[in-house]
Amino acid sequence: MKKINPNIIRENKVIEIRGLQKAFDEFEVLKNVDLNLYQGENLVVLGRSGTGKSVLIKIISGLLRADAGMVNVLGQEVGHLSPKQLDALRLKIGFSFQNSALYDSMTVKENLEFPLVRHSKHMTQRDRTRIIDVVLEAVGLTKAMHQMPSELSGGQRKRIGIARTLILRPEIMLYDEPTAGLDPITCIEINKLINEVQRRFNTSSIIITHDLTCARAVGDRLVMLLDGEFKRQGTFEEVFATDDERVKAFYNYNFID
Numbered sequence: 001m002k003k004i005n006p007n008i009i010r011e012n013k014v015i016e017i018r019g020l021q022k023a024f025d026e027f028e029v030l031k032n033v034d035l036n037l038y039q040g041e042n043l044v045v046l047g048r049s050g051t052g053k054s055v056l057i058k059i060i061s062g063l064l065r066a067d068a069g070m071v072n073v074l075g076q077e078v079g080h081l082s083p084k085q086l087d088a089l090r091l092k093i094g095f096s097f098q099n100s101a102l103y104d105s106m107t108v109k110e111n112l113e114f115p116l117v118r119h120s121k122h123m124t125q126r127d128r129t130r131i132i133d134v135v136l137e138a139v140g141l142t143k144a145m146h147q148m149p150s151e152l153s154g155g156q157r158k159r160i161g162i163a164r165t166l167i168l169r170p171e172i173m174l175y176d177e178p179t180a181g182l183d184p185i186t187c188i189e190i191n192k193l194i195n196e197v198q199r200r201f202n203t204s205s206i207i208i209t210h211d212l213t214c215a216r217a218v219g220d221r222l223v224m225l226l227d228g229e230f231k232r233q234g235t236f237e238e239v240f241a242t243d244d245e246r247v248k249a250f251y252n253y254n255f256i257d
């Protein structure tokens with residue numbers, strides 16, 4: 001189980017969502033979502049397939065518009081931002097997606113350089129190299145600097161994907177299924193890395209996962225989406241201390257073979 005994280009600042013909500021609703025035609029995916037992400041916190045979002053976790057992430061990052069409710073990210077109401085303001089906000093959010101989508105024709109270094117060249121045009125080559133060194137060291141892959149993505153294992157690619165996300169020093173990290181498709185030992189390494197990123201880069205994170213071992217290792221707090229609302233929240237033990245069959249089924253799926 002994760003130790004108590006002393007770096008969470010509960011007075012400071014980096015994400016605040018109230019009464020969020022989103023439907024596609026008749027299908028109400030998010031019915032009434034309230035959510036806080038506190039500064040320095042790792043928040044795990046659990047939920048069965050199709051419950052709207054990705055829709056939630058897309059609304060937070062302004063890729064989808066909510067039908068109703070308030071979504072405030074880093075002090076800004078996402079639904080009220082111009083495209084330019086949204087782009088600026090997105091630079092403060094790091095996305096780590098399931099297929100870390102590295103450019104296959106570029107070396108690891110070139111992959112990491114790409115966001116810097118694009119978004120920090122006035123940075124010197126020396127500063128770029130320094131930042132690349134910092135993030136590669138943080139993910140434990142300094143030796144992979146000149147390798148091609150095809151020469152890396154799935155776990156290493158995941159690490160480089162996280163390094164590329166960190167390179168612009170985001171305040172918020174969004175991890176979508178960070179351990180999907182990885183073997184159990186590599187999962188443990190990625191869980192450690194998620195906690196290390198939180199500690200070292202002082203990020204606040206939302207981690208979407210079905211993997212309860214991951215949830216227990218990285219989550220300071222967990223929330224579970226059930227029928228379009230967050231009906232359970234707390235520590236791992238608190239979330240699963242219930243007779244609700246839907247929650248029990250989720251637990252049993254993970255821990256009983």
Ligand SMILES: Nc1ncnc2c1ncn2[C@@H]1O[C@H](COP(=O)(O)OP(=O)(O)OP(=O)(O)O)[C@@H](O)[C@H]1O
Nearest residue numbers: 024025027029047048049050051052053054055056
């Ligand atoms: N752009 C869209 N248009 C129509 N329906 C959509 C759209 N995006 C998502 N949905 C529907 O919303 C529901 C929730 O989708 P979402 O991708 O958020 O699920 P999820 O909880 O992330 O699932 P998974 O764990 O499988 O990724 C699904 O039924 C999906 O078909």
